[in-house]
Amino acid sequence: MRRPEDLTKEPRMNDQTYEIHVPTGEPYAVSIGRGLIHRVGATAAACVTGRRALVVSDGNVAPLWGLPVRWSLEGAGFEVHDWTFPAGEQSKSPDMLMALIHRAAELRLSRRDLVVALGGGVTGDLAGLAAALWCRGVACLQVPTSLLAMVDSSVGGKTAVNLPAGKNLMGVFSQPVAVVCDPDVLETLPEDEYANGWAEIVKYGMLDRGVAEMLEDLPEEDSSEYPDALTALIARCVEVKRDVVAADEREGSTRALLNLGHTVGHAVERVTGYGVPHGRAVGVGLAVLTRAMVRTGRAKPEVLSRLLRLLDRFGLSAECPWGPDALLEAARADKKSTGGSVTLVLPCGWGDCRLESTRFGDFRKLLEIGIPTDAPQSC
Ligand SMILES: NC(=O)c1ccc[n+]([C@@H]2O[C@H](COP(=O)([O-])OP(=O)(O)OC[C@H]3O[C@@H](n4cnc5c(N)ncnc54)[C@H](O)[C@@H]3O)[C@@H](O)[C@H]2O)c1
Numbered sequence: 001m002r003r004p005e006d007l008t009k010e011p012r013m014n015d016q017t018y019e020i021h022v023p024t025g026e027p028y029a030v031s032i033g034r035g036l037i038h039r040v041g042a043t044a045a046a047c048v049t050g051r052r053a054l055v056v057s058d059g060n061v062a063p064l065w066g067l068p069v070r071w072s073l074e075g076a077g078f079e080v081h082d083w084t085f086p087a088g089e090q091s092k093s094p095d096m097l098m099a100l101i102h103r104a105a106e107l108r109l110s111r112r113d114l115v116v117a118l119g120g121g122v123t124g125d126l127a128g129l130a131a132a133l134w135c136r137g138v139a140c141l142q143v144p145t146s147l148l149a150m151v152d153s154s155v156g157g158k159t160a161v162n163l164p165a166g167k168n169l170m171g172v173f174s175q176p177v178a179v180v181c182d183p184d185v186l187e188t189l190p191e192d193e194y195a196n197g198w199a200e201i202v203k204y205g206m207l208d209r210g211v212a213e214m215l216e217d218l219p220e221e222d223s224s225e226y227p228d229a230l231t232a233l234i235a236r237c238v239e240v241k242r243d244v245v246a247a248d249e250r251e252g253s254t255r256a257l258l259n260l261g262h263t264v265g266h267a268v269e270r271v272t273g274y275g276v277p278h279g280r281a282v283g284v285g286l287a288v289l290t291r292a293m294v295r296t297g298r299a300k301p302e303v304l305s306r307l308l309r310l311l312d313r314f315g316l317s318a319e320c321p322w323g324p325d326a327l328l329e330a331a332r333a334d335k336k337s338t339g340g341s342v343t344l345v346l347p348c349g350w351g352d353c354r355l356e357s358t359r360f361g362d363f364r365k366l367l368e369i370g371i372p373t374d375a376p377q378s379c
């Protein structure tokens with residue numbers, strides 16, 4: 001593994017850069033390419049008229065990637081300030097949100113200035129929400145540093161913090177002004193964290209067969225051995241998300257497909273006090289629901305075996321040691337629960353997932369059927 005100091009000294013540009021246009025109400029571009037971390041300043045300068053930037057990152061990412069981003073912003077004429085918070089899901093809280101808002105107030109950040117979210121999904125969701133609230137909205141540039149944030153959370157404009165009542169309950173839709181994604185930054189991502197990103201990529205594979213095929217075609221080696229294929233895969237996931245978000249920006253209907261695996265996943269996060277991280281929990285959610293679909297005859301056995309192969313390959317567990325009652329109780333807090341029903345995303349096949357409003361009683365039955373008992377990895 002190359003050290004982050006080496007990466008800061010040696011900008012490595014590559015021809016394989018993807019520019020993906022997201023045609024939301026306020027459109028923006030997602031740039032994906034190796035070496036782009038050194039271009040954050042140029043992108044920022046093109047997005048805002050002010051020249052002050054508040055870089056938000058957690059205590060792991062700031063010492064690794066704060067400097068190259070600062071230098072790039074300063075090179076583009078920005079006065080750079082930063083704000084660092086303790087890493088982890090527990091920081092996606094109203095208290096941390098207020099602490100960040102106070103930092104913006106202390107700096108008197110203006111509406112012409114910029115918030116830069118440099119980090120994983122926690123940073124993106126927290127900084128995105130603070131930027132949307134401060135002065136009724138300042139620009140937010142997303143610079144994702146985890147695989148999960150690159151393929152999913154940095155794009156689409158969902159921002160939120162968690163409440164004791166449930167996950168992501170306080171938030172707004174607010175699109176970033178741009179997303180700059182440099183896969184070389186993953187060189188410092190701890191091995192264990194990749195699985196969270198792979199889980200969301202498997203989700204995109206179930207929604208889009210092209211993603212599934214790219215995932216299966218990846219070489220067996222460590223992902224650092226195939227940076228260009230990984231960059232292409234990130235770009236493909238972003239295109240799939242772009243298409244879903246463009247069709248239904250504020251989740252009136254079909255955007256809920258991106259919640260595949262999430263009703264159970266969020267419940268798993270909740271019952272474990274966020275001890276199981278988001279991506280891994282989504283992996284469990286995918287397995288539980290797909291198993292239930294196969295066991296009720298609504299999907300072919302191959303749909304599950306293909307999923308289990310991928311989960312296993314990318315270090316994700318298909319086991320669910322939590323019972324239906326606990327998960328059902330936690331799922332009642334889900335935003336997609338209304339009255340006695342919850343809207344589920346049902347994986348009928350790869351590339352064939354459907355939204356279905358499901359009574360809690362029927363959801364409980366699906367959980368009973370889908371949670372493995374004696375033979376966790378089998379149909
Ligand atoms: N807004 C959305 O559309 C959306 C989509 C998916 C997930 N999410 C949210 O994203 C969060 C999960 O994101 P996550 O998995 O990135 O978690 P995270 O932000 O906590 O990052 C995971 C860990 O990796 C570290 N890290 C990140 N990049 C690094 C790097 N390059 N080098 C070294 N360490 C690095 C972080 O410090 C942290 O410890 C959840 O809160 C989830 O709800 C939001």
Ligand SMILES: O=C(O)C(=O)C[C@@H](O)[C@H](O)[C@H](O)COP(=O)(O)O
Pocket residue numbers: 152156158167168200255256258259262335
């Ligand atoms: O962007 C979306 O829409 C998603 O659903 C992406 C999910 O991966 C993500 O975890 C999202 O935050 C879940 O949204 P929520 O509305 O269920 O909180």
Ligand SMILES: [Zn+2]
Pocket residue numbers: 152200262278282
């Ligand atoms: Zn997710």
